[in-house]
Amino acid sequence: MSVLIVIVVMLTLLLIRVPVGFAIAIAGAFGLFVHGGLSDVLGVLQSAPAAAVSSYSLSPIPLFILMAQFVVASGVMDDLFRATQVWVGRIRGGAGIAAAGAGAMFAAVSGSSTAAAATLAHTSTTKMIDSGYSPRISTGLVAVVGTLAALVPPSIILVFYAVIAEESVGQVLVAGFLPGALVTLALVATLVVLIKINPSSAPAGQRHAWADKLRNLRSAGPVLLLFALVTGTVYFGVATPTEAAALGAVGGFALLAARKRANWATIKHAVTETISSSVMILMIILGAHILGYFITSTRVTPTVVSWVASLDVAPIVVVIILFLCYVILGFFLDQIAILALTVPVVLPLVTELGYDPIWFGVLIVLLAEIGLVSPPLGLNVFVVARTARRPTAEVFWGALPFVLAVVAVAALLIALPEIVLWLPETMASTE
Amino acid sequence: MTTDTNTRPESPSGAARRAPVVLRAVSAIERAGLVLAGSVLMAMTLLMVFETGMRYFVGAPLGWSFSFIQDYLLPGFFFLALAYTVRAGAHVTIDAVYQRCPAKVQTAMTLVARVLMLGFSVLLLWAGMLSTGHAWRAHDIPPPGGAELSIPTWTWHVLVPIGAALLTVRLLWDVFTGHRRGAGDETEGNA
C-alpha cells in the first residue's frame, strides 16, 4: 500500500516538473520518512550519496560522453555522411541509407541515443530534406537511428545496466554489437521498402566516380580507429571498460585536434555538456538508490517475485509480458530511470525463470528505447523535430515503420538468444 | 520529456534586480564548482590513460587509482557541479502536463517543485554534515601501504555537504526571488 502511495507521489512530482532524478529522490525520502521516521531518512542520506555515486563501474559513463562530445565537435559526422552517400549514392534513397550507415558508425563512438539523434539531425536530416526526401521519412529515420547508439558499444545505458545487474561491464557492452548490426540492417531494409512503395518519397540516386569513393573512404578511418580503440581494447582484454573509456576520450580529443578544431571554446563546450549529462544521469542513480532503500524495506520485491513465480504460465510468457511493460514504461519515463527502478525488482525473477541476465539487459534496453521515439514523451523525436524545424507529430508518424522494424529485431532476439550471447561468450573462453 | 533548458526567464524579477551582488556571488561560486568539476573530469581521463599505460607497458599499475576515482573523483565531479546543472536546467523533466497549464499554474508548479527540491537539498546537507563530522571526530584514515591513499576520509565525506550547500543556496535564491523556473539565466553570465 505504502509503495503505491509513494509511486503516486513520484508521478505527481514528475508532472509538476520536478526533474526526474530529484522526483525519485524526494519520493524515496518521503517513503522512508513514512516507514521509519526522520532518523531513517538521514541515515540513508548519510550513505546513499557515496554508495550511488562512488562506484568505479560508473566511471565509463562520463568518459564515454566526453568522447562523443569531442567526436561531434570535430565535425567528422559531416564527412561520414558524405562518404556513405558517395558509396551508396547510385541507389534511390541512397542518402537515407547513408544516414543509417553514418548513424551506425557514429553509434560506434557515441553512447547516448538522444545525443546521437541530435547530432544526426544536424548532419543529415536537413540535407536529406533539401535533396528531395519526404520530411516524414528523413526525420523518422534519424530519430530511430539514435537507438543504435544505445546498442552498439559504447553504450551508457548498457554500462548502467551492467552495474545494477552486477554483470561484467565488458561483456554487456560487447553483447550489444550484433543486435546493433541487426537493427541497422532492419532500418535500411525498412527504408528500401518504404521507397519501393512510394518512390516519390526519395530522389533518384547519383553516380560517383571510384576516385571519389576512395577519397571519401578516408573520413571513416578515424572513426573506425576510435571504435577499435574502445571496443577492441575491451574485447581483447587490453583494457578494462573504464580504461577503454578514458582512451576513447583522449582519442576523441586527438580527432578534434587533428581536424584543427581544438580551440578553447569547443573544449569548454564539450566539457560543460559532458558534465551536464553525466550529473543528470548520476542524480537519477542517486534518486533510485534512495527509493531503493524504501522499496527494500517494504519487501515488495520478493512478494512480487514469488507471486509471479507462482503463476502457472510458461516462463517465456512472463518474460514477454515484462518486455511489454518495458515498452509501455518507455512511453512515459526516462530510460536510465526505468532501469534503475525496475531491474533490481525484475532481474531476480528473470534469472529464476532461467534466462540470461545479459540477454535480458540488451532486450530491455532495445525495448525501452522505443519509448524515445513514441508519443507522448519521445525525447529523440523532440530533439529531431526541434533541430529540423518540423512538427513533432510528423516525426512520430515517420518513426513508426522503423519502430516496427526494431520490434521485429527484438522478436528475433527473443527467439534466438544466441545472437546476443555469442560474442560475450567468446570473451570468456580459456585459451 | 525534455531538459528544462528551453524555457528561459522573461525578465529578472524584482528581488533579482535588488540583489545582483548576491546573485553574482552565487553564480560565481557555481561556476567555480563547474570549473573544478571539469578539472576533475580531465584528471580522471588522464589518470586512467596513465594507469593503463603503466599497467600494460611498464607492468607497474599505480594501485591507488581505483579507490581514488571511486572516493574522490566521481563524487567530486558530481557534487561540485550539481548546483550548476540545476541552475543550467540540465536535468531531464517531463513537460507534457506543465506545457498545457496556464501561466499562473505553471508558476505555482515551479515554486512547489523548487521548495520540495530545497527540502531535499537541506536534508542532504544535514546528512552530509553528520557523516563528515563523524569521520572528522573519529580521525578515520586508511593506513598507508594499502589500496587507498592515506588521506583522512573526511576529505571525501565533505564533498557531499559542499555540493548540498551550493545546491541549497541556489534553490533558496530561486524560491525567494520567485525565479520562474530556475533554468539557465543568461543574465548570470555564461559558464
Added chain:
Amino acid sequence: APPVPSVESGGVYTLTVADSYPDGHPFADAGASVLMDKASELSGGRIRFDYFPAEQMGDAADLPSLIRSGVVDLASVAPAYVPAELPLSGVADLPGLVEDSCTGSLAVAHLMSEDGLLYREDFEPKGLRPLVVGMIPDYEVLTGSRAVRVPSDLRGLQLRSSGGTIDRAVEGFGAAPVGMPATDMYEAISRGTVDGTVLGPVSAEPYHLEEVTGNATVGARLGSFTMTYSISDSVWDELPPDLRDVLRRAGEQATRSLCTALQEGNAEGRQTMRDAGVKLHRISGSERDAWDKATAPIHRRWAADMAEIDRSGKAALRELKDELRRAERDSHDD
C-alpha cells in the same frame, strides 16, 4: 541526528539484519541464519529478525555506517572493506598466520570480544559489537597461464586484489595489485588483462573462476578474509541482560558453524578447480620456508604502517599470535 526509534514493542525485540552475501553463501547460510535461528529459539521468540541479505540494504562498505545511523541494527562488517574505520582489525587478514578457519576465527573472536584489543581499539569507538566472526583462511594465487610455486614467481605479476590488507600482501610478495570490480575479474583473467587474482578457494566458484584459471596454489597462505556480524552498541544497550546473553551464545554457535562451513567451502572450491582441470600446486617443504621468509617483512611493514596512524600494530600482531597458539592448543585438547 534525530533519535532512533526503539526496537522493542510489546516485550518483543525486532532487529533489522543486513548483509552483503547472497543466499547460499556460507556467511549467510552458516553465519547469519544460525545466529538468527539460535537467538529466536533461545529467547523463546522474544527476539525477532527482519533480514535483508545480498546488499539489499547497502554495499559491504556502507553497512557499518548504516548501523551507526540506525537504519539497520545488526549487519555484516568486514574490516577489509572499511580499512579507514577498522584499521587494526586488518591484522587478522595478514598472510602466513592462519591455516584453519576454526582456529583463526576463534582466536580473532577472542580479540573482538568485550575485553579484546580489537574490540577496544576498533569496534567500540565505532559503536559496533561483533557477535559472530567468520574467516576465510588460505588465500591462494589463481593465475591464467603462469604457474606459481615460490614467492619469487609472483614478481612482476598483476593480480586483481580486493583491497585492504590483501593488497599489501600482494605488493609485499612483489606482485602488483590491480583494483577492479569483482564482476570484471572473470573476463580480466580470461582475456589476460591481469595475470590472475588472490582469493580463498571458496570464493572462486561463485565467479566461475575455475573456467579461466590454469594454475592455483594450495597452502600459500597469502592472507585471510575476516568478517563479523556486528550489532549496534546502542541497540545492545537497549536489550535486557538475558537477551544479550542469548545473542552472545547464539553468536558463539554461529561462529563455530560458520568456520566448519568455510573449511568445507575451501575444500569444495579446490575440488571444483581440480575437476575443471586447474593445475593445483601444493606448497610443501622448502617452498613453505620461502613463503614464510617472504611473509616476515610484510608483517613488519604492516606494523610500521599502523604506527604511522598511531595504532599499535605490533601489539595486535603479538596478541593475535598468542591467541592463535592458544586456540590451536585448545583444539588439540578436545
